[in-house]
Amino acid sequence: MGTCGETDQEHGDILPTDQEHGDILQTDQEYRDMWQTDQEHGDILQTDQEYRDMWQTDQEHGDILQTDQEYGDMWQTDLEHGDMWQTDQEHGDMWETYQEHGDMWETDQEHGDIFQTDQDHGDILPTDQEHGDILQTDQEHGDMWQTDQEHGDILQTDQEHGDI
Incomplete structure (x- = not known):
């Protein structure tokens, strides 16, 4: 897993940068963790969850916040699957949409x-x-x-x- 904090890493990179897989915001996670919390898979917003992580991070899978992602992208962007926040999505979309x-x-x-x-x-x-x-x-x-x-x-x- 890559380091954290304003840098580009191969895995586990963290905002404000684009990461390849499961990068996260000011925290170290194992996979797609997000939002100042450690999650296993798809965690979301100051809480621990198992699947569909979200909120303020750039990732390839389940990425979020002002960025275009390949899968499960979220936050002010149009995604293909699991997109969220002020956007129209096909599956699992959320927040004013x-x-x-x-x-x-x-x-x-x-x-x-x-x-x-x-x-x-x-x-x-x-x-x-x-x-x-x-x-x-x-x-x-x-x-x-x-x-x-x-x-x-x-x-x-x-x-x-x-x-x-």
Whole structure:
């Protein structure tokens, strides 16, 4: 793994630079770790997650923040898969954008939608949902927002898969 801090490395490089694989922001991680935290795979925003890391780093896979990436890129950019933050994506898009699956935050989604929106599954705050409703409560699937969930949990919580 490469060094950290304003430099170009082959692996594990860190913002503000472009890295080849899983580079990260002011922290040392093993794979795609991001945002001042150590994660295993796809961690996100001051929390430990297992899959789909994000937020302020340039990477080839799951990269984020004002950059174009090949896979899972995020943050003010158009990506092919798992893109996020003010952009339209095909899969797992997030934050002020319309996505097909796992979309989140001020947007209408089909599955696991979150925050001020009506969803089919796992709807959240402040609305009634059919399955996996959220907001200051513990749920089994698709729960989100100030709660610990098993799948698709989001924001201020530890999740296992696809957390955001």
